[in-house]
Amino acid sequence: MAQSVDQTLQDWASRASDDELEAGPSLADLGGTEAVLAEADLLATGPLLPYLLTALGRDLDTVNGEQAGQLLDAAARGLREPQAAWVLADAIDVVCTHPALATHLGNRTVRDLAGHAEAALAGDGDAALAQPAVAGLLRLAVAQMATPHRLLALLAEITGDEPPDALERLPILVGVAHDHFGDDALLDVLSALENQSDLPPGTRADASFELAVRDVRTALEASDRSAVEEHLRRALMRFKDLDRTHEARLDARAHAAALNAVLAFGELDQPPAAPAEQRLAEAANQLDAATAHVAAWTRGMHQLDWLSARALTQSAWSRLTTSLRTARAHLDQPSWYDPAGALGDLLDVYVASRSIHTAPAGGSSGLTALVSPTVEAAFVRSDGLLHHLEQALATDPQFADSPDARALHEAVQAQRHAPAPAGQVVPGKALAGRPTLAGLFRTDASALRDDLDPQFLDRIEQLLQQQSKGYTPTGNARFDAHLETLLEELATSPDWKPRDSAYFTTLLEQFLRFLYDRFDAQADYYGARTAYLGPCPAKPDGSPDHWDEKHVQDDLHQHLAGTLTPGTVQRELIDVASGRTDVTYTPEPGSRFVAEVKRRDTRWTPERIKKKYIAQAANYTATGPPFGVLLVGDDSGHASGYRSIKDSVWIIHHARSTTEVPRLIVTGVLPIGRPTPSALRMPRTSA
Numbered sequence: 001m002a003q004s005v006d007q008t009l010q011d012w013a014s015r016a017s018d019d020e021l022e023a024g025p026s027l028a029d030l031g032g033t034e035a036v037l038a039e040a041d042l043l044a045t046g047p048l049l050p051y052l053l054t055a056l057g058r059d060l061d062t063v064n065g066e067q068a069g070q071l072l073d074a075a076a077r078g079l080r081e082p083q084a085a086w087v088l089a090d091a092i093d094v095v096c097t098h099p100a101l102a103t104h105l106g107n108r109t110v111r112d113l114a115g116h117a118e119a120a121l122a123g124d125g126d127a128a129l130a131q132p133a134v135a136g137l138l139r140l141a142v143a144q145m146a147t148p149h150r151l152l153a154l155l156a157e158i159t160g161d162e163p164p165d166a167l168e169r170l171p172i173l174v175g176v177a178h179d180h181f182g183d184d185a186l187l188d189v190l191s192a193l194e195n196q197s198d199l200p201p202g203t204r205a206d207a208s209f210e211l212a213v214r215d216v217r218t219a220l221e222a223s224d225r226s227a228v229e230e231h232l233r234r235a236l237m238r239f240k241d242l243d244r245t246h247e248a249r250l251d252a253r254a255h256a257a258a259l260n261a262v263l264a265f266g267e268l269d270q271p272p273a274a275p276a277e278q279r280l281a282e283a284a285n286q287l288d289a290a291t292a293h294v295a296a297w298t299r300g301m302h303q304l305d306w307l308s309a310r311a312l313t314q315s316a317w318s319r320l321t322t323s324l325r326t327a328r329a330h331l332d333q334p335s336w337y338d339p340a341g342a343l344g345d346l347l348d349v350y351v352a353s354r355s356i357h358t359a360p361a362g363g364s365s366g367l368t369a370l371v372s373p374t375v376e377a378a379f380v381r382s383d384g385l386l387h388h389l390e391q392a393l394a395t396d397p398q399f400a401d402s403p404d405a406r407a408l409h410e411a412v413q414a415q416r417h418a419p420a421p422a423g424q425v426v427p428g429k430a431l432a433g434r435p436t437l438a439g440l441f442r443t444d445a446s447a448l449r450d451d452l453d454p455q456f457l458d459r460i461e462q463l464l465q466q467q468s469k470g471y472t473p474t475g476n477a478r479f480d481a482h483l484e485t486l487l488e489e490l491a492t493s494p495d496w497k498p499r500d501s502a503y504f505t506t507l508l509e510q511f512l513r514f515l516y517d518r519f520d521a522q523a524d525y526y527g528a529r530t531a532y533l534g535p536c537p538a539k540p541d542g543s544p545d546h547w548d549e550k551h552v553q554d555d556l557h558q559h560l561a562g563t564l565t566p567g568t569v570q571r572e573l574i575d576v577a578s579g580r581t582d583v584t585y586t587p588e589p590g591s592r593f594v595a596e597v598k599r600r601d602t603r604w605t606p607e608r609i610k611k612k613y614i615a616q617a618a619n620y621t622a623t624g625p626p627f628g629v630l631l632v633g634d635d636s637g638h639a640s641g642y643r644s645i646k647d648s649v650w651i652i653h654h655a656r657s658t659t660e661v662p663r664l665i666v667t668g669v670l671p672i673g674r675p676t677p678s679a680l681r682m683p684r685t686s687a
Contacts, residue, residue, distance in 0.1 A: 005030050005039050009051060024054035024094075033059075033067055040071060044078030050090040052078065057098030072104055079105070080112040085128035088116070092136035093306065102145045110146045113137050117154055120166040127165035134173050139306060141181070148181050156185040160196035167193065167203050175210030176307060179217070187214060205246045212238035212255070232259050250290050254317065257286035258349070261324050284324040288498045291317045307355075312480050314487060316349040318505035322587050323565065325499060389440065389460070404456045412440050434461040482646065483512055486666060489651050493626060495661055500625040503587045506564065508666060511595070511629055512649065514559045515668045519645045529555055532633070532672050547673055549599035552633040556597060557583050576620055594620035595629035603636050604669060610652050618654045618663040626663045633672040642671040 003011075008031040013021065016029075027033050036043070036055065043052045056063075056071050063071065079095075082088035095102050095109065102109065116133035119125025134155070141148035155174050158167070171193050178186040193199065193207035212235045219231035236259040242252035261283035291314075390409065399405040437460055486508060490496055518525075523534025532551035539545045553571070560583060561569040573584045576594065583595040596617040600609075609632060617630040630652070634642065642648075648669040655662040 003031065005035055005043060006048065008035070009048070024058065025051055027055045027059045027063070030055050033063055033071075037067060037070055040074035041077070044074040045081055046083055047087055049075075049078040049082065049087050050094050053091055053094040053098075053101065057094060057101040060098075060100055060104065068104075075101075076105055076108050076112070079109055080115075082129070085126065085132055088129060089132035089135070092132055092139065096136070096139045096143065096145075096306070099143070099145055102140065102143075107146075110137065110140065110150060114150050114154060121154075121158065121162045123163050123166075127163045130166040131169050131173070134170060135306070138173055138177055138180075148177075151177065152181060152183050152186070155189060156183065158189045158193070160192045160199060164199055164203065167199060169203075169206065171203060171206035171210050172307070174207075175213060178210075178214065187211070190214075201246070205242055205249060208238055208242055209249070209252060212242070212252070216255070216259075229263060232263055235259060236263070254287060254290035257283045257290055258320055261287065261320075280324065284321070287317075287321050287324065288502070291321055291502065292498045312355070312483065312509075313349065313353045315483065315505050315509040316353075318502040319509075320349060321499070321502040322506045325502075325588055399456075399460075402456065404452045407452060408457075408460065434458070437461045478646075479512070479516055482649070483509060486512070486649070486651060490627065490664055490666075493661065493664055495626050499588070500591055500627070503585075503591050504593055504625065504627045506587070507560070507585050507593055507595075507629065510560055510563050511556075511631075511666065511668065513563075514556060515645060515649060515670060518555070518670055519648075526555075529558065533674060535675060536673055546601065546635060547599070547633070549597050549633055552599065552631065552670065552672060553582050553597040556595060556631060560585065560595075579616075579620070581620060590624070592624045593628060595631060596620065597631045597633070599633045599635055599672075600669075601635050604632065604634060606650065606652075606667075609667060609669065610654075614652050614654050614665060617665050618656070621663050626661050628663065628665045630665050630667040632667070632669045634669050635673045638671050638674040642674065643669075 009025060009029070012025055012029040016025075027036055030036050030051070036052070040052070043049065052071075053075055056068075056075060060068060079088070079091060082091065092113075095105065113133040113136045116125060116129040117137070120127050120130035120133070134151070137146070137151040137154070140146040141151050155170075155177060158170070158174070160167070171190060174186050174189050174193075177183070178190075190207045190210050194204055194211060196204065215231050215235035215238065219228045219235065222228045222231060236256060239252045239256035239259065242249050243256055246252070261280055264280040264283060389412070393399045393405045393409050434457055437457065487505065490501075490504070490508075518530070518533060521530055521533060523531050525533070532547040532555070536545045536547050557569065557571045564585060565587065568585055568587050570584045570586065571582065573581045576584070576592075581594045582597040585593045585595070594617070596613070598613050600612075609630075613630055613632065617628050621628050650667055652665045652667050653662045654665065
């Protein structure tokens with residue numbers, strides 16, 4: 001007697017690898033197409049609907065037309081008549097990560113989801129179906145696999161008089177829909193839910209939180225400082241009230257601390273400065289305490305798995321904490337009397353926390369992306385870049401003593417204080433081909449001297465471009481998942497505690513961004529700086545040459561120095577564990593993290609990397625937090641290609657005694673000296 005699909009699925013799950021379990025079963029894993037067809041109706045109307053959809057999504061292109069039609073009809077029945085709300089929620093997860101499946105199911109999915117939501121809100125259906133149904137409509141609309149019109153019309157009709165169970169968590173979805181589609185009628189819905197006294201406190205709190213987030217966005221999109229502060233104060237009032245009345249809303253507490261800090265920055269140049277400094281210190285302490293729990297909290301009742309780039313959000317909070325802590329150590333420097341840096345960090349928190357994991361229309365099966373709300377924030381972004389430019393010109397030895405640097409800074413300041421132009425801004429001859437730098441000039445930049453060193457201007461343009469994209473969501477959900485996996489492993493250390501955890505998270509994100517960026521980059525990406533990614537030129541006598549580890553070290557140092565707080569990244573630091581470090585990140589005294597850089601010319605395995613390099617990398621943590629970075633430039637020849645980045649980044653645990661807290665070294669292997677893809681060849685076989 002043949003096994004049932006349920007039994008076959010259990011057998012497959014017992015022997016599948018972690019990667020296979022993550023991908024889900026294929027039709028073959030369920031016993032084959034014929035077996036699945038025989039039980040299709042039973043599978044579709046029971047708890048195994050998500051597995052049926054996964055298998056169909058994976059193999060849709062390989063099933064013949066008639067069988068595919070029968071399976072799609074069964075899947076559609078399952079979405080129309082789900083056994084339970086959790087089954088529908090899991091099924092929607094599958095549909096939203098397989099765009100081809102969503103396309104073949106067509107408008108009937110949108111129609112059925114809207115039907116579930118409308119019936120639940122009217123009290124004519126299962127109230128528990130409202131949230132997964134609305135979430136499904138929202139995710140399909142954001143991914144452009146459905147139009148948003150029906151979703152927005154449905155949400156705009158909510159009055160607060162609907163069954164309370166049907167409204168649970170809907171304010172979050174209303175707020176996110178407003179983020180992505182900008183229908184202001186949704187703000188009226190949130191106000192109605194916030195003021196409906198008959199609703200449960202949690203639902204009203206969600207509505208209040210969404211309205212506070214809207215105030216933050218309004219502030220970030222404001223065109224001047226006074227408008228920014230006005231809306232931030234309004235948001236702060238809402239967040240503080242939520243924190244006071246709802247003990248579990250750690251997100252509100254974290255936002256309140258962040259806004260307190262940003263507003264305190266703005267008051268540092270107003271006498272007396274002492275109260276503002278004290279307020280900044282208190283806000284930093286509060287943010288430390290709140291963000292220590294945010295990562296765990298985001299998996300709780302107020303967060304949705306598909307909403308927000310979890311790791312990027314955690315990193316954005318860590319970066320804001322790091323900025324505040326570092327700023328406190330430099331409050332005697334006038335250059336820190338500027339909230340631009342903190343406002344930029346706040347913008348990053350907002351964008352990351354409101355991004356949606358989905359599969360874009362036309363994408364390949366299983367390929368997910370991050371879709372972020374569009375936030376212009378021209379004032380915040382521009383002032384943030386200006387703040388970074390000023391820090392670089394003041395602290396970077398390449399620029400600090402340069403007369404061209406002073407001339408550039410004076411020209412930017414003069415032009416930004418000039419009257420706003422009536423027409424389009426002209427960048428001027430000196431800034432032609434340097435759009436990021438030209439963007440800092442709000443008026444005609446033609447008054448800038450034409451004799452400024454073009455190489456200096458190119459370095460400034462490169463630095464500003466690197467900073468502007470250094471924290472921009474990549475749209476790559478794999479990056480976010482990779483970062484999240486590393487953070488989860490780091491969190492197993494007993495020493496993973498604030499403030500060190502926030503500092504190292506900030507460093508880790510930039511290290512991982514560096515690797516993802518350089519894995520894709522061509523050798524001329526940053527000119528001579530990244531030439532080591534390609535073949536090394538021959539020596540003057542024609543003999544072969546190779547890249548030194550210094551080339552890799554230079555690039556990593558410039559990347560970190562250009563994105564982390566100016567002055568916190570150093571190289572060739574002596575007297576550390578009896579040696580000299582390659583790159584050192586010191587966000588504050590007592591918290592020092594070392595990145596060790598090596599070059600390898602023979603084939604590597606994780607075991608060989610650990611045996612060869614881990615002792616030195618771990619020793620640099622002897623007097624500091626037990627976390628470090630190891631970067632290995634793999635110059636072993638890549639005629640047949642090189643490993644994926646997922647296989648090239650991992651964490652090595654190393655304890656030198658039974659009593660020592662294990663050192664956790666994030667290790668990345670970067671292929672260097674590599675040929676162009678067209679030159680790759682399959683390796684020879686012995687056959």
